[in-house]
Amino acid sequence: xxxxxxxxxxxxxxxxxxxxxxxxxxxxxxxxxxxxxxxxxxxxxxxxxxxxxxxxxxx
Numbered sequence: 165x166x167x168x169x170x171x172x173x174x175x176x177x178x179x180x181x182x183x184x185x186x187x188x189x190x191x192x193x194x195x196x197x198x199x200x201x202x203x204x205x206x207x208x209x210x211x212x213x214x215x216x217x218x219x220x221x222x223x
Contacts, residue, residue, distance in 0.1 A: 172209045177202050 171178040179202065187198045 172206060174210070174213070175206075177206050 167180070169180045169183045184198070187201070188195050191197045
């Protein structure tokens, strides 16, 4: 059975601890950098969601 590593909701990123700590290790322990990456991911997902929920332009 596959394992979910990340779930993105409207205002949250739920992330597997193995994935999170792996990201921190690969960033040389710079958790602030990883925090910014995750925040950017959430912002990107919110932008995509907002774009898809906008009403289509009138023809």
